Amino acid sequence: MVAIVRKASSSLFLSGLSAILLALAARPAVADTYVCAGDSIRVFAEDAGLGSAPIRTITGPTAGVAECYAIALDTWHNELWVSTQSTIRAFAARATGDVAPLRTIGGSGLFAVGLAVDVEADEVYVGSPGGAIFVFARTASGTPTPLRTIQGDKTTLNTVIGLFVDRVNDELYAVNYLGNVVVFDRLADGNVAPLRPIANVTNPVGIVVDAHRNEVMIATGAGSVLTFDRNGSALRTLAGGSTGLTQASGLALRRDGNLLVGNQYHSASTPDAVFGFPRTQNGDGSPVIDINFAAPLQSVLWGISSSLAFECGEGQTTSSCVFRGGFE
Numbered sequence: 001m002v003a004i005v006r007k008a009s010s011s012l013f014l015s016g017l018s019a020i021l022l023a024l025a026a027r028p029a030v031a032d033t034y035v036c037a038g039d040s041i042r043v044f045a046e047d048a049g050l051g052s053a054p055i056r057t058i059t060g061p062t063a064g065v066a067e068c069y070a071i072a073l074d075t076w077h078n079e080l081w082v083s084t085q086s087t088i089r090a091f092a093a094r095a096t097g098d099v100a101p102l103r104t105i106g107g108s109g110l111f112a113v114g115l116a117v118d119v120e121a122d123e124v125y126v127g128s129p130g131g132a133i134f135v136f137a138r139t140a141s142g143t144p145t146p147l148r149t150i151q152g153d154k155t156t157l158n159t160v161i162g163l164f165v166d167r168v169n170d171e172l173y174a175v176n177y178l179g180n181v182v183v184f185d186r187l188a189d190g191n192v193a194p195l196r197p198i199a200n201v202t203n204p205v206g207i208v209v210d211a212h213r214n215e216v217m218i219a220t221g222a223g224s225v226l227t228f229d230r231n232g233s234a235l236r237t238l239a240g241g242s243t244g245l246t247q248a249s250g251l252a253l254r255r256d257g258n259l260l261v262g263n264q265y266h267s268a269s270t271p272d273a274v275f276g277f278p279r280t281q282n283g284d285g286s287p288v289i290d291i292n293f294a295a296p297l298q299s300v301l302w303g304i305s306s307s308l309a310f311e312c313g314e315g316q317t318t319s320s321c322v323f324r325g326g327f328e
Contacts, residue, residue, distance in 0.1 A: 033260065033274060033291065034080065036068040036250070036303040041082060041091075044274070046308075048291045058091060060098025065089065070115035070127075070162075071250070071303035077119065077138075082303075083112040088126055088136075093307075105136055107143035114175065115303070116163035118186075123147065125172065127160030133174060133184075150174075152191025156182055161205060168211035169230070171195070175204045181218060183230075198232045206251035206262070206303070210279075217259065219248035225261055225277075240284025244275055250304035253279065258289060262304045272301035 033044045040059035044052055058065060065084055072081040078093040079102065087110070089101035114127025122138040132151035136144055150157065162175030170186040181204055182194035203221030210217070214230045223246045224239035239245060250262035258276045265272055276289025
């Protein structure tokens with residue numbers, strides 16, 4: 001019996017070691033910033049600044065991202081996910097040009113805006129402005145039947161534009177653009193009530209959860225980033241003239257402690273931007289990162305993600321460094 005236990009322990013140790021080595025091998029060496037920018041996906045280098053040109057761009061009729069909204073980077077499988085209203089598409093993480101997606105999920109009635117990828121469960125979550133959340137197998141393609149659907153009057157879902165899967169606490173966060181954020185059990189299915197509301201917020205858009213610190217960060221159309229604890233108590237407000245924020249959209253928390261915030265200006269002459277702030281910044285203050293798009297002018301920035309997501313072992317997820325963005 002002792003020999004059997006030792007063998008099992010050794011097997012578990014080797015399995016765990018293999019998983020760690022695979023994760024380290026997949027970890028990117030640079031902090032590329034991925035941006036959903038209307039007619040394209042643009043990727044900026046770690047040192048990008050004012051007027052920086054993207055180092056890669058995915059756009060064109062074959063790519064099919066003319067209406068790019070949410071974006072999710074899966075560094076475990078080296079895939080980049082994007083929602084385009086009528087579909088969700090998975091590309092190779094380092095794809096560029098007018099390239100075909102690896103897989104496309106569509107179907108009658110699918111209205112895809114919010115997006116999250118659960119790499120441990122091999123599942124993709126899709127938020128719909130129609131008041132529903134659909135869960136598909138990550139490897140699905142074509143018009144698959146959802147594994148689970150959260151929908152109905154008890155859910156309190158309306159325009160679901162942001163999603164985040166918290167594997168540490170087995171919870172699913174949903175952003176309703178009409179004014180609140182609610183939390184479900186990760187495996188919720190059907191017409192079920194949320195576990196709890198987080199907050200009532202004016203035009204919430206992007207969301208990121210720092211499970212290690214029990215913090216929930218929400219970007220708002222009012223030009224602010226609000227931070228709450230997991231029970232909904234207010235902790236910080238990032239806002240003010242010096243921040244440059246007018247209508248915050250996507251969020252991404254990097255493991256160097258910087259919070260990336262997408263910003264829309266709704267201007268015919270001012271390009272949208274990605275600003276970076278220290279995670280704990282409170283009140284007004286200038287960004288430490290400022291990426292304003294180079295030509296061609298782009299003024300429809302929505303979701304953002306980073307290849308240097310918050311470290312897996314510190315509580316962001318349990319198996320891979322993944323970022324999710326959500327929007328209108």
